[in-house]
Amino acid sequence: MPLALIVHGGAGAIAPARFTAAQAGCAAAAQAGWDVLCAGGSALEAVTAAVVALEDNPTFNAGTGAVLTREGHAELDAGIMDGATLDVGAVAGVRRVKNPILLARQILPLPQVLLLGSGAEAVAEQHSIPLVDPQHFIEAYRRAPSEPQPDDAEPSLRVEGKHGTVGAVALDGAGHIVAAASTGGMANKPPGRVGDTPIAGAGYYAEDGVGGVSCTGQGEAFIRLVVARRVCEAIERGADAQAAADAVIAQLGARTQMEGGLIVIDAAGHIGFARNTAAMSYAFCTESMATPQAGI
């Protein structure tokens, strides 16, 4: 089977000053996952390594780089799906987990698929998933290089251009497909709001023999259209990865008038990505390439 891996670092109106950092961050994360695949590792291990790299890079709104809620703390969501078993692990609203993707992966084999807040953090404690003081995220947020800002007191404006979710999809040598997503959520989000990132079928989906998808953008629209599963439906009906990505992003705009982007790998190892936003940072690797190809 051909190996393939793709990551994204969020879609939206990315500030030009961040183009270089976002592309470099995506390339480094793709390389981290690709090294795992090329060493014979599984898609599950490769996707986890790639998302950890994105979560640890303060350029992106996930893990350490998370934006803050209206109340001024970070609430992180993440999910991962194993296309071999259709197992899902996901967390929403965690405040003390350094790498939410590691906790999501820990939940993958459990009977539960989606755990919230302190219930999810209890699993992290049981399984020695690294916890941090919630201040970790607040301090990282304050340290982040500021972009030209109209008003430092307005969190929703301060992070303008820092959009979305990160994600990764991989196909390994055994034909297994895994997809994952991780986010710090909407800047200044209202209390209790959940987007698509922790929701399989909406923010990510993987099914061996079909494909894997990870999404970013206005999460509500991705839930309403069940976007990640819908991309796999298009593949089941005969589209390749790029055609499926283009078709569903066109539907997103036409049917919800909302914005976002997505990455996809089909079971044949084809790469696809599409967006109806001004930009989306991404990087991918296939066997014909010497180094990851990054773009925005």
Next chain:
Amino acid sequence: MPLALIVHGGAGAIAPARFTAAQAGCAAAAQAGWDVLCAGGSALEAVTAAVVALEDNPTFNAGTGAVLTREGHAELDAGIMDGATLDVGAVAGVRRVKNPILLARQILPLPQVLLLGSGAEAVAEQHSIPLVDPQHFIEAYRRAPSEPQPDDAEPSLRVEGKHGTVGAVALDGAGHIVAAASTGGMANKPPGRVGDTPIAGAGYYAEDGVGGVSCTGQGEAFIRLVVARRVCEAIERGADAQAAADAVIAQLGARTQMEGGLIVIDAAGHIGFARNTAAMSYAFCTESMATPQAGI
């Protein structure tokens, strides 16, 4: 357009002593929704009326009849989707809302689609959705007619046979399809666990011109297979409501070894329902019927 409406009262190993109450409750809820449709009301109004009737009936594990969590309180989830707009409104983990479906419907036109716990309850306060003391649910639970129980001190055993979610789907005279679900969750559920009921695409889905679906059972499996959307995919590929229901329930058993049931109406007004559990209470109305047909 033909009118149609179907409700369910949960799937599982329903205790024989509850058969009559469950069927009568479903018939009454279906009649409540049908009366709305026949008076020219919308599918949205009809589904809401039917689910309110189910939530107010202590026979079912939703609204007043909710089971309790491991910590001994009720945490309610509900969701509703409008097939005309693909708008979704959903809540998870609310503890003070008498009819979670009314709160979900209030969220339907908001930018958010899924709100948790106190964030959702804040919307209820703003919009005068009836709130109750959390004790309301605990007292209703204690008042519930007891079934033969091995040990009254064990909540998970006390409610044996009291499964699942309630749900409703309707097709109105304008061709609009609406689907909804509401649940008290798993008895004795671990903290923070979210099932499929608040998740569009998993626990319910509606799309004009295709169909509407509401699900009940082991929610994790319904998330992993994106069951409600998958039923609509089968309809898009040419199946009628019953064939689509049968096909997806067969997949549920084969691919996840888990159990549940679902109800569906396709855009032509055909009714379908299927389960791989011992029983599922339901009732439906179509224009050729004088009264709702109920079964188990």
